[in-house]
Amino acid sequence: MMNASALLKEKGFRITPQRLAVFEAVLGNKTHPSAESVYTAVREKFPSISLNTVYKTLQSFQEAGLLWQLNIARNLRYDGNTLPHAHLCCLRCGQVDDLNGGLAKLFTDLADLGMTKSGFKIDSLEVNFYGSCPSCSRHAVNLGPSGPGDNRLPE
Amino acid sequence: MMNASALLKEKGFRITPQRLAVFEAVLGNKTHPSAESVYTAVREKFPSISLNTVYKTLQSFQEAGLLWQLNIARNLRYDGNTLPHAHLCCLRCGQVDDLNGGLAKLFTDLADLGMTKSGFKIDSLEVNFYGSCPSCSRHAVNLGPSGPGDNRLPE
DNA sequence: TACTTTATAATAATAATTATCATATAGTAA
């Protein structure tokens, strides 16, 4: 398996510590983080990094095909898994999970079609299910201000 | 078939000319218009209507289940067809079409599931394919500033 | 017609994302 630095170099990126940190923050994160979340994570190592740099870096990575930029409830989220797949988005706590199981294969198959019968050329796809995650469905109480704020989607 | 006024009344809405105009602007429009587009259309009859009123009206209609609020490429679009279905979004001209054919049934079936095997409760879903519509695929030239601006998605 | 409630429209606010630009750093070649 290629390491992060080699992957970036292969795509023609200059290797900067900030870039590596942003890339690794997404690759090592299964929560489909927002740019803001990546910013928070990367600042632990690079306190002076700017949010703008995070946005631009993520944007350039997505253009290079190194990660997937998702539109979830009108916000950008990032996914190290670039294979098209479906997501489950909890409207209560904001958590975003992959849809797994047999159903999931369906969507990668759809992407493979490349083009519909009518001649629409498919470049990318988003398949998002919104609702309540198992945990939020169980505790049907208000979690209050101490609840999961970081992952919560805007109202 | 129930008329617009009766439908609104049934949902507890007061009947105002603005509301009727907004409702009909969406029902009689297969282009999945944005709030801005609805605003432009409704202003022909009600030049003094405010964009804010259009936003709030559309929001309340979607909460009442009278129409579907779509997240297309991070913008809100509205659809008089409230049955869950998939969309084809041209990234070049911004046009949004329904995906028709056998594939389409798949997505309404998915919605009918209501819950995944893992216990995630599905309230709504978005299935969006991005790419080039047949027309844009054919004319692979720059349409320039006189091209389809109204429907074009933000960069 | 008067009354109460809700809707409208003008205006301001918000929040996510993007643009600008001076400074700093990576990659490269002497």
Added chain:
DNA sequence: TTACTATATGATAATTATTATTATAAAGTA
């Protein structure tokens, strides 16, 4: 190593879609 050039970074400001606030107007009802 050093100098050089292109690109990246970070500070700041701008943009854009959407939402909040609030005084006035209109809808529904008695």
